[in-house]
Amino acid sequence: MKAVRLHKYDERPRVEEIPDPKIQDPLDVIVRIGGAGLCRTDLHIVEGQWADKTDVRLPYTLGHENAGWVLEVGSAVTNVAAGDTVILHPLVTCGLCRACRAGDDVHCDLSRFPGIDSDGGMGELLKTGRCLGDLGLDGSVLLQRGRVGSAGLASLSTWGLRLGLRGGRSMVTR
Ligand SMILES: [Zn+2]
Ligand SMILES: [Zn+2]
Numbered sequence: 001m002k003a004v005r006l007h008k009y010d011e012r013p014r015v016e017e018i019p020d021p022k023i024q025d026p027l028d029v030i031v032r033i034g035g036a037g038l039c040r041t042d043l044h045i046v047e048g049q050w051a052d053k054t055d056v057r058l059p060y061t062l063g064h065e066n067a068g069w070v071l072e073v074g075s076a077v078t079n080v081a082a083g084d085t086v087i088l089h090p091l092v093t094c095g096l097c098r099a100c101r102a103g104d105d106v107h108c109d110l111s112r113f114p115g116i117d118s119d120g121g122m123g124e125l126l127k128t129g130r131c132l133g134d135l136g137l138d139g140s141v142l143l144q145r146g147r148v149g150s151a152g153l154a155s156l157s158t159w160g161l162r163l164g165l166r167g168g169r170s171m172v173t174r
Contacts, residue, residue, distance in 0.1 A: 003123030007059040009048030013122075018061070021119070021127035026076035027094070029128050031086060036121040037065030045116070054117040063122035064090050064115030077130050088114070088121065092129035 001020050006013045021030055042062055044050055067087040070080050080086060093100050093108035100108050114120040114128060 001124035003061040005059040005061055013062055020125055023072055023074050026074040027130055028074040029077055029130055030072040031068040031126050031128055032071045033066055033121045033126055034068040036063035056117050061119040061123050062115055063120030066121030066126060079130055088128050
C-alpha cells in the first residue's frame with residue numbers, strides 16, 4: 001500500500017510503498033482510511049519536537065486523526081464489522097488491563113498512539129484496535145466527500161454525536 005512516511009526529522013515525509021498491515025492480535029482491526037487529518041502536531045513531529053517524548057522509530061507513517069471503513073477484524077472484535085464507517089479513537093488501548101477496566105484507559109499498560117508513536121493513518125490501511133466511533137448511516141457519504149478526515153479528531157463530538165444520534169446508534173463503542 002502507499003503511505004506517507006517520515007524518514008528523518010526536518011525532512012519532507014515521502015509517499016512510498018510499504019507492506020499492508022495484517023491482523024496479528026484477536027483485538028486488531030484493519031481500517032481502510034477514508035481521511036487522515038493534518039494538524040500542527042504533524043508539523044511539530046516532522047520538526048523533531050516530539051522525538052524525545054514518543055521515542056518513535058523512524059521511518060514511520062504519520063496521521064493521528066483518522067476515519068475510514070473497517071476492512072477486517074480480529075477474532076475477538078464484536079463491536080464493529082467489515083464495511084462499518086468509523087472514526088478512530090486516537091489512543092489504542094487493550095480494554096483488559098487494570099487501568100482500562102477501571103475506566104482509566106489513558107493509563108493503559110499497552111496503549112499506543114498511531115501516528116505519534118507507531119504507524120498512523122496517512123496510508124491506505126491502518127491497523128488499530130476496537131476503540132472506534134460509529135459514523136452512523138451517513139458515514140460513507142462523508143468519507144467519500146473527504147470531509148471526515150480533514151475535520152479530524154476535533155470533529156468527534158460534533159459530527160460524530162450528531163450522526164450517531166441521527167442514526168439512533170451510540171457514538172463511541174469499545
Ligand atoms: Zn492533531
Ligand atoms: Zn489497557
